[in-house]
Amino acid sequence: MLEMIIAEFTPVQSAVAAPVAALRLCVAVVLGAVIGIEREWRRKAAGLRTHILVSVAACLFVILGLEISALDFGTAGEQRNDPLRMIEAVTAGVAFLAAGTIFTAKGEVKNVTTGASLWLAGAVGLGCGTGQELLAAMATVIVVAVLALLRLVERDEG
Template identity: 70%
Template sequence: MLNEVVNEFRYTFSVVPAPAALARLLAAIILAGMIGLERERREKPAGLRTHILVSVAACLFVILGLELAAMDFGGTSEQRNDPLRMIEAVTAGVAFLAAGLIFTSDGKVRNITTGTSLWLAGAIGLGCGAGQMPLAAMTTIIVLFVLTLLRLLERKLGWSERED
């Protein structure tokens, strides 16, 4: 019985081996978690869990897309693989979530930076799912730089009253 379960797990992955899929999902968790922690620290409405979930979902969509593209659907003429459609679907879904965070109060736009960081968490998840963890890690570093060091610069310039 246990051998059947192990074999099922081993052979259900055709394009992305299980250890690689796990590494990609873990990278999505870690990288988006770093951004989510920064947002959590600033007490924003989308924090650690939300950023991780968006990134993991995007990563999973890419892995599933790769797996589905490798399946036999009765001939190559009947199968259309378009990775851009997968990216568009993920970004549209995340943009919908991010837009829900952004609101106007007293004539000021609020949470636009958090909405944008959530959108970036989706992009990081897409990168991890595509096996581009170095690119996703570089992007995470840039995002954290923007969210932390540029905040200090804004304070020095007297822009600290801006909402993010």
């Protein structure tokens, strides 16, 4: 019995090495936080913690998908991997969360940007999970810059 428990926690060969997975998750935390801080600063319902959770969850889904794909489920000809299903699962979950932040009050739609920023945080996490941290960082910088620029433009018009 003890041998089984020890074997369960003994490191095995992994599709994504632990240091790489840790780096990807940490980058997802940081980049999700950058988006979340901007939303928090604007006092939106989905703020720092929500964006970090979505980004890290998306990253983790991808890493786990890579790990599952590396498991032996038969010969190479029998094994079928569909990485798009990982992305579909993340986007469906994020869409549910994003839709929950959007509501109508007195005929006015509220929190659409927050819903969209959640959607982006999910994509940032997916990017980190697939090892595309630079792409995820570029998207984060671009979106925060766009949000800041548009906020300035909207103030000048109002």
